[in-house]
Amino acid sequence: MWCGLPSSSLFILVIVLLPLLVHSQTASLDEGFISIDCGLSSGSSYLDEKTGLNYTSDDGYIYTGENHNISAKYNGQELFKTGLNLRSFPTGGRNCYTLSPTTTGHKYLVRAMFMHGNYNGKGNDLVSSPLVFDVYMGLYFWDRISVNNSAKTYIAEVIVVAKANSISVCLIDIGDGTPFISSLEMRLMKSSLYPAAMANQSIALQERNSMGTNSLLRYPDDIYDRLWWPLKASSGLLNISTNRTIKNYPGNIFEVPARVLQTAVTSTNTSIPISFSWTAPTDWPATAAVPAYFYNTHFTDYQNQRVREFNTYTNGDLSTSDPSRPAYLISDYTYSSSQYNIDTGFYNVCIIATNTSELPPVLSAYETFYLVQHDGTMTSPEDVDAMMTIRTEYQVKKNWMGDPCLPENYRWTGLICQSDGITSGVISLYDTTNGDPCNEKSPKKKKAAVLFVAIVVPILMVAVLVSTLLLCYFCRKQAQRPEVPDTASKEEYEDHIHISDGREFTYKELMEMTNNFSVCIGEGGFGPVFHGQLKEGTQVAVKMQSPTSTIGKGTTEFLAEVENLTTVHHRYLVFLVGYCSNKNHLALIYEYMPNGSLYDHIRGKNAIVQTLRWCDRARIALEAAQGLDYLHTGCVLPIVHSDLKSHNILLGHDMVAKISDFGLSKSYLNAAQSHISVTAAGTLGYIDPEYCLSGRLTISSDVFSFGVVLLEIVTGEPPIIPTTVHIVQRVKEKVAVGNIEAFVDPRFGGEYDTNSIWKVVDIALLCTKEASHERPTMSTVVAELKVALALENARASGSISDISQGGANFELSINSLLSAR
């Protein structure tokens, strides 16, 4: 199910390169390191005893926040000296450190640590209500820090390729307490390391563990100052170690320190595997996307006599095409070049000796990372560099942090940012018309200041500035045209493309209908969803596109598509009331569905409070099928839903089911949820396996997804459960046994008509046939579901005529289905 992962193929390489072997630890190299002890008194610095690195105060990296020492009671509990003090940010929703200088295109490890230490006397509250805030790498969500223990050091680490001459690390206040930070470290890495970190994506560390040891290892043992945490192995494993030198061959993409590889664990017997597992966080903002993972394992062999060979499996699937055969005292690894994205968020890695291996597997260390998505939005790096230079020259101390233009609500005061509309880049302009952004001096002085900067900065920078100023001039001329207001905030109220239809709303109307976005009812794949009310009283759900996302924004095809969808009306489809599209905002306004989604009721937040009975579920299935059938056949051109799942079947008043989020596949959903398309098809559980081959989603792909939803409805189980097969296989296996109780949702309490269930399972298995041409149309599915519902209603009302005959037929067709496979 996961697409091919190359093996490390080290064995052969190693033989060829033996004469070239070098030690991984050559010279100590702390150039390109920045070590900030946040909250240290301004101007001070110290040499850290353990690492020998020079930690400085955050002077010059940030101008906001307050310094605090942790409470004396916690002194001594800090893992690192940097934990003794911190900087907290009681004001400002976003506060950013600017790590500089960096070199564009170079790779850096950036690490932030957080130790609360009851610095504000509120440590006791953390247990009952954790302090939660978000950390962003520039514009991109990096990690959510949830502090419930004053004595604990929380760590976030990311490997990132610099896009400009600085890297911003931003702390975002999400309303769950005051963000703070204890230390911030940046380490220059060789660009060939960690190939999964590239210009368009970063990787954030989840775990880095070292086996068979009890001490933490970092700089100077690791020249990149990675933290290798000792992990106590589970029982059944043995510690092994060596004092001999372990070598890396040149071009090794991890350069694991020799000391890490000098200890390891092994199992006692070739039939016993070594395994580790992890679970994806569940409390992240929906906008951060489901994390996709990479992992690496590291090992070598300490003996030189017998064959040691093993395979690595991820959730039961082989991860490398060839087995690993670690060479004597030379570092080796396995590494996945494509990410894993498993619906349930549970990952298990199992390392097993092959049947020809004389020795059990070994493991010295492993690292797990999740993908930090970059959605492409950013201010052009030249402009960022130019603005940072201006900021430094002026020593601007307020409000100028992070990306100058994005996200919009944190735009640097005094700047006008304009999208060039093509590459989704944003040009930052120095607004000289609107007062002094730096010191609130008079506009005249301001002009002189700009000139001054242009004179003193180096030639290259002058070129950048001049072009910036030219653009500024050009755009200001544009801005003087009457229809375009000349401040950023007014701009927000103007729509930029006009399709006169009455279904297009202005941003101002949006604010009115949502009462200034006061009631957030959820988070969609691309932004928050607000409750709203139209002037005539209709309740609506307003799906906002997050300002950092550029998907579909303003493109005429997209607007045409949306326009088209506002004409699609059906009882069992969620009505798209309208949309708002201006330069900065995109919103879709949908009919409000008060009872949540089918997912909520079967598996999600309402599953415990309110369990749908079989008769309700069968009715919901029929209604949804009718909605989908209408999409496929009721309009001039068929509309492919392309993302059907139980989350997208919503329940309105009286629990009537309606399908939502349809038809925006081309320009919207695909791009908004690109993690779906970059992931191998099928891993998400609902995706048509044929899509993997054709790359095209068709109406029969929707039929497949609908079949999966039907099985979910019957069983109450998610499509994918770790360590087992897909729901289609699971149900088939149980159907073969013929025992309905083996797969029916136990929450029905036996209250169902057996033949009704068989009927639905039969349809579901037809819908999920691998070959799309063997799947029924939705019209057929509707007809069959009507029969199934009638059977169930007959049972509920006590009439049982005709059922036995129907039942016999259904079992027949299931049997023929199974024998055909």
Ligand SMILES: *[C@@H]1O[C@H](CO)[C@@H](O)[C@H](O)[C@H]1NC(C)=O
């Ligand atoms: C640390 O570095 C700063 C700036 O480079 C320097 O001023 C300071 O003296 C150094 N501190 C120590 C203890 O070496």
Ligand SMILES: *[C@@H]1O[C@H](CO)[C@@H](O)[C@H](O)[C@H]1NC(C)=O
């Ligand atoms: C923290 O403690 C150090 C020395 O113990 C002191 O110099 C510094 O002023 C204290 N900082 C704050 C913010 O209280």
Ligand SMILES: *[C@@H]1O[C@H](CO)[C@@H](O)[C@H](O)[C@H]1NC(C)=O
């Ligand atoms: C803090 O949160 C973690 C993770 O959610 C949990 O495992 C732990 O038990 C919590 N600790 C306390 C003291 O509540």
Ligand SMILES: *[C@@H]1O[C@H](CO)[C@@H](O)[C@H](O)[C@H]1NC(C)=O
């Ligand atoms: C980044 O680019 C690489 C190819 O250069 C591609 O394989 C990868 O999917 C891209 N990542 C994202 C998040 O788009």
Ligand SMILES: *[C@@H]1O[C@H](CO)[C@@H](O)[C@H](O)[C@H]1NC(C)=O
């Ligand atoms: C292996 O080493 C770790 C760390 O030194 C230790 O905690 C553990 O008990 C050892 N296990 C065995 C089986 O000796």
Ligand SMILES: *[C@@H]1O[C@H](CO)[C@@H](O)[C@H](O)[C@H]1NC(C)=O
């Ligand atoms: C490695 O050296 C240390 C001290 O020199 C010694 O205690 C240990 O037993 C040696 N380990 C092996 C595997 O030779």
Ligand SMILES: *[C@@H]1O[C@H](CO)[C@@H](O)[C@H](O)[C@H]1NC(C)=O
């Ligand atoms: C290895 O373990 C398996 C299962 O625990 C056992 O059946 C087998 O006899 C063991 N082999 C050796 C050589 O100890």
Ligand SMILES: *[C@@H]1O[C@H](CO)[C@@H](O)[C@H](O)[C@H]1NC(C)=O
């Ligand atoms: C060992 O495993 C391979 C593939 O997993 C299989 O083809 C082979 O028959 C097995 N050999 C033995 C002796 O079991």
